[in-house]
Amino acid sequence: xxxxxxxxxxxxxxxxxxxxxxxxxxxxxxxxxxxxxxxxxxxxxxxxxxxxxxxxxxxxxxxxxxxxxxxxxxxxxxxxxxxxxxxxxxxxxxxxxxxxxxxxxxxxxxxxxxxxxxxxxxxxxxxxxxxxxxxxxxxxxxxxxxxxxxxxxxxxxxxxxxxxxxxxxxxxxxxxxxxxxxxxxxxxxxxxxxxxxxxxxxxxxxxxxxxxxxxxxxxxxxxxxxxxxxxxxxxxxxxxxxxxxxxxxxxxxxxxxxxxxxxxxxxxxxxxxxxxxxxxxxxxxxxxxxxxxxxxxxxxxxxxxxxxxxxxxxxxxxxxxxxxxxxxxxxxxxxxxxxxxxxxxxxxxxxxxxxxxxxxxxxxxxxxxxxxxxxxxxxxxxxxxxxxxxxxxxxxxxxxxxxxxxxxxxxxxxxxxxxxxxxxxxxxxxxxxxxxxxxxxxxxxxxxxxxxxxxxxxxxxxxxxxxxxxxxxxxxxxxxxxxxxxxxxxxxxxxxxxxxxxxxxxxxxxxxxxxxxxxxxxxxxxxxxxxxxxxxxxxxxxxxxxxxxxxxxxxxxxxxxxxxxxxxxxxxxxxxxxxxxxxxxxx
RNA sequence: GCCCCGGUAGUUUAACGGAUAAAACACCAGCCUUCUAAGCUGGCUCUAGAGGUUCGAUUCCUCUCCGGGGCACCA
Numbered sequence: 153x154x155x156x157x158x159x160x161x162x163x164x165x166x167x168x169x170x171x172x173x174x175x176x177x178x179x180x181x182x183x184x185x186x187x188x189x190x191x192x193x194x195x196x197x198x199x200x201x202x203x204x205x206x207x208x209x210x211x212x213x214x215x216x217x218x219x220x221x222x223x224x225x226x227x228x229x230x231x232x233x234x235x236x237x238x239x240x241x242x243x244x245x246x247x248x249x250x251x252x253x254x255x256x257x258x259x260x261x262x263x264x265x266x267x268x269x270x271x272x273x274x275x276x277x278x279x280x281x282x283x284x285x286x287x288x289x290x291x292x293x294x295x296x297x298x299x300x301x302x303x304x305x306x307x308x309x310x311x312x313x314x315x316x317x318x319x320x321x322x323x324x325x326x327x328x329x330x331x332x333x334x335x336x337x338x339x340x341x342x343x344x345x346x347x348x349x350x351x352x353x354x355x356x357x358x359x360x361x362x363x364x365x366x367x368x369x370x371x372x373x374x375x376x377x378x379x380x381x382x383x384x385x386x387x388x389x390x391x392x393x394x395x396x397x398x399x400x401x402x403x404x405x406x407x408x409x410x411x412x413x414x415x416x417x418x419x420x421x422x423x424x425x426x427x428x429x430x431x432x433x434x435x436x437x438x439x440x441x442x443x444x445x446x447x448x449x450x451x452x453x454x455x456x457x458x459x460x461x462x463x464x465x466x467x468x469x470x471x472x473x474x475x476x477x478x479x480x481x482x483x484x485x486x487x488x489x490x491x492x493x494x495x496x497x498x499x500x501x502x503x504x505x506x507x508x509x510x511x512x513x514x515x516x517x518x519x520x521x522x523x524x525x526x527x528x529x530x531x532x533x534x535x536x537x538x539x540x541x542x543x544x545x546x547x548x549x550x551x552x553x554x555x556x557x558x559x560x561x562x563x564x565x566x567x568x569x570x571x572x573x574x575x576x577x578x579x580x581x582x583x584x585x586x587x588x589x590x591x592x593x594x595x596x597x598x599x600x601x602x603x604x605x606x607x608x609x610x611x612x613x614x615x616x617x618x619x620x621x622x623x624x625x626x627x628x629x630x631x632x633x634x635x636x637x638x639x640x641x642x643x644x645x646x647x648x649x650x651x652x653x654x655x656x657x658x659x660x661x662x663x664x665x666x667x668x669x670x671x672x673x674x675x676x677x678x679x680x681x682x683x684x685x686x687x688x689x690x691x692x693x694x695x696x697x698x699x700x701x702x703x704x705x706x707x708x709x710x711x712x713x714x715x716x717x718x719x720x721x722x723x724x725x726x727x728x729x730x731x732x733x734x735x736x737x738x739x
Numbered sequence: 740g741c742c743c744c745g746g747u748a749g750u751u752u753a754a755c756g757g758a759u760a761a762a763a764c765a766c767c768a769g770c771c772u773u774c775u776a777a778g779c780u781g782g783c784u785c786u787a788g789a790g791g792u793u794c795g796a797u798u799c800c801u802c803u804c805c806g807g808g809g810c811a812c813c814a
Contacts, residue, residue, distance in 0.1 A: 179755080185760090195758085197795075363814095499743095524744090609764060617778075698780085701773050
């Protein structure tokens, strides 16, 4: 049990003993809005009703009843109906610093998931199309959730589903042949596309042309449909072109996943399931789960208040569920999860409800969940690849890297190019993820690239900078001592009496709350609380950093402060780790 | 028309039904011979409206207004 939990339990036990029966629980405790009031508080409204006294009277009587019986508590006060506890800095420091030192990278984890298997599907990108900041939000959120679930004791399985076979592919390939082909038939020399460094991005550009033409030009539209049919035959030149270009996109995705340090246990592709889905449809019609209507095949879900879902259009072409239904079966067969969660933007809520209902009717027993998040728009309105009103992943990354290089150079004229670049890339990747995670999943992100390029305030850079400052102090202390021996965090009791500053007490309290934050992020399925917590912790530390010297303090105090710094660093690193962000030694 | 999400400071966002609604950005005024100024300190300004439930509502319920999204063959 974590230090703060243990303290809360002791407090609750003492209160219940004083009352003579179990009237309060740990979950009744709150944190006072003002730190002056205390560290932990019990609102006495509920028990006052049962006791037939006013809340203020109950609080008063508890103060005298409790006396000074609780070891970890230094003082108990009332503020009207609130019973406020102040925790002894020394005992908090003693338990907490030992705990963070011993558990290190495991500090904050818990077992509430009880090994329950949860499969998370995210980063559902389309091949032959742009990878933009909308996808970045999906993958950052999904990856953070995967890490959060794991930290909460779940057996979390990250998977991805790539849409590589829709009509958008035909649009791209048709436009590629029509407008971007500079080879003669049978010519083996590479096309200009193959000469470009980033073929995946090149395809995105081709897609825009294809999408435009299919909208404005009837002939083009028909030719694109013809292209789709040819690809579906799975042989011939068009199919080979599909294979080749599909690989370009997949290579681009792999590169992005590597950059973002995102790993999947398995990646599923639509092209692997679409045929199985088409074969499945007549069987589902026979079972009465699907039916023919107006020439199309639909799922009539009116009786469940879910409207109607078209599965096969009247021209025989497939819609999403055709592949999604067999995919769900394949996912279950492969991983046998208790819960299968789909991290998909909120606009598709209805579709996912419909899909889940169909899967349920087919006999799926796993819990099906839609983890919805709002979309990313630009200050000028919604993103649209057709109008070109998008911010691509690559564009954002490049701008961030350039900015970070400039900022880093200004501060470290002695660093070589390589070190500057490596630092800048870590900063850029961290900023990209953090900007996507720091707001709740339910908030629409109005993505302003100028704000994303900001390195001060509530940003990843601020957090990394805070860690770098701590590292810098440790580096100085190591230089001062023998370089040979590895410094260890001092956890002897005699040091903890030395932590007497209010800012030290507050820092300890913040650190002690971290495990609760991790748990809550798992329960709410939203990692944004972690980013907010980390920012506040960093603020608390920076405040401390400015108010109190570490290296120049007298030896015992210095050791105690160094231990506190180490604990702060552990929490910052662990928390950032849950967001998929790695820290920098210096910056 | 029905359904879903939102409406909080000039802007972007926080706030398990708890105390005086909080940060960041922007703007103004300060702080580098204490450990990295990518930092710190101070100032300015907020719950769309009306009811209800509650000891207590930004939070829960109802209605209205304003954004955004979704509702059978566009992905």
